[in-house]
Amino acid sequence: MTHWFHVPCAAYRRPEPFLETLERTTEPIENREAIGRAAALGAAHHRVPRVSTAERATSGRATCRACRTTIDKGAWRIALVFHEDGRFLPSGFIHVRCAPAYLDTSDILPMVRHFSPALTPADLDEIQAELAAG
Numbered sequence: 001m002t003h004w005f006h007v008p009c010a011a012y013r014r015p016e017p018f019l020e021t022l023e024r025t026t027e028p029i030e031n032r033e034a035i036g037r038a039a040a041l042g043a044a045h046h047r048v049p050r051v052s053t054a055e056r057a058t059s060g061r062a063t064c065r066a067c068r069t070t071i072d073k074g075a076w077r078i079a080l081v082f083h084e085d086g087r088f089l090p091s092g093f094i095h096v097r098c099a100p101a102y103l104d105t106s107d108i109l110p111m112v113r114h115f116s117p118a119l120t121p122a123d124l125d126e127i128q129a130e131l132a133a134g
Helices: 007-013 015-024 034-046 098-104 107-116 121-133
Strands: 051-056 076-084 087-095
Touching: 007 034, 007 107, 007 121, 015 034, 015 121, 051 098, 051 107, 076 098, 087 098, 098 121, 107 121
Parallel strands: none
Antiparallel strands: 051 076, 076 087
């Protein structure tokens, strides 16, 4: 079965096959180097492709998959997804401050920005500060 992705989405969500394709293609790709680095990050850190959106917790009921504590209402959290059987399945949340330990990197802001286009520059600054503090 063939699955189609936007180029950045393929780099973020399916990094290994994307890198294989990137090596073989001679087609011009906008921001090729940056997209290649994003895919390499996901290939090097196996949990990074799980990163989905960043948002403020709407209730105080979700539990962080990393530290296993409740994510307080209004706190920044990152939604996670798994890719199984050709589909993306929701798989819970992590605190933003837990992301560096859970993902083994804190270099996820470009991915968060891509999948959460409604975030303001102030929101991104807050998220970056929490990632740095994690």
